Amino acid sequence: MRPDPRAKLVRRTQKLNWLAREREMGYAEWREDPMVFLKRARLWDGG
Numbered sequence: 001m002r003p004d005p006r007a008k009l010v011r012r013t014q015k016l017n018w019l020a021r022e023r024e025m026g027y028a029e030w031r032e033d034p035m036v037f038l039k040r041a042r043l044w045d046g047g
Contacts (some may be wrong), residue, residue: 018044 017037018024029036 015044 017023019037021040025036025040
């Protein structure tokens with residue numbers, strides 16, 4: 001049985017939303033510090 005591709009999309013979206021602090025962080029923060037998303041990604045607990 002193959003995994004549901006929608007479930008994978010939901011998980012990916014949840015991760016992106018967490019990474020961007022529910023869209024509070026964006027281009028301006030990245031321009032100021034290009035490592036901002038990588039730094040935040042290191043905090044991901046996989047939940």
